[in-house]
Amino acid sequence: MMYDKYIENQSSGCNMLEFYKASLKSYCENGDWEECNNFVEQIDVHLFEKYNNLIVLCEKFDKLINSGDNEEPNKCAYAKKCFQLYEKYIQECLGGVNNYYCNELKNFKHDYETKIKELSCTNVPTILTSAESNDLTSIIIFPVIIISALCFISYIVNKDISKIDHIMYHIILDNIKNILLIQNVSLFFMN
Known part of the structure; x- marks a missing residue:
């Protein structure tokens, strides 16, 4: 190879x-x-190193998978090495970087977490660091922007409705005054 x-x-x-x-x-x-x-x-050199990183990681994972049933300590050692390598390699993918290398590391994360559930290794983490962005700023800012926009839209709509209500009120009031005036005039002429 x-x-x-x-x-x-x-x-x-x-x-x-x-x-x-x-x-x-x-x-x-x-x-x-x-x-x-x-x-x-x-x-280039950078791409070649990434390729080799993936090979090293997969090689260790293959040893983990292909270890015999009676080799639990070896499996735990391979799992720990996989964890260490993954944590080292995933650092450049943090923050939502999307490329083939990071996607392969995400695939590895899924495979590792599936396999590690079958083992009873106490000193090996079962969940690897996710490369997905869990940026607290975006988690907070997005709802604040949505709520602010809804408040603004509600204000504009209510302001227009208030104007319409005010106009309708005066139209109805004027109509009532006219009706009362007509009634008074008709009562005056009937008497």
Whole structure:
């Protein structure tokens, strides 16, 4: 596996990114894939490190899953290592960053939390940090804005209704005065 070669050559100063690009380019040339060559050009050191982070994490998780039933201490050790790596890697995804790397970490979170429920490890957290934003500011500001808008709309509507009510009141009052006047006039002429 290329990851194993990466780990071996990491200490010797070998540039694994260039090795990976050359290997991928060679693979692409044997096929007729222009898209593959475009992909090779887009790979940078940061992307390559993220790719390797995911490989390390999945490798530890595979060891956790594939451990035998009688290897509970090993499973707990693998689970703890998965937790530590995840907590380290998820830091750059906090605050709602949305990219493939963070999405894969979210997928890992789900898989880990499902698997850890089956184990009885006391010193390993069962819930991983979520990359989703739980920003207290937005939780508070959103309802305040909604309530303020409703109050403003209510004020405008009531103000207009008050004007309409006032006008209707005077129209009705004038009509009543006219009716009373007509009654008085008709009573006057009847007498």
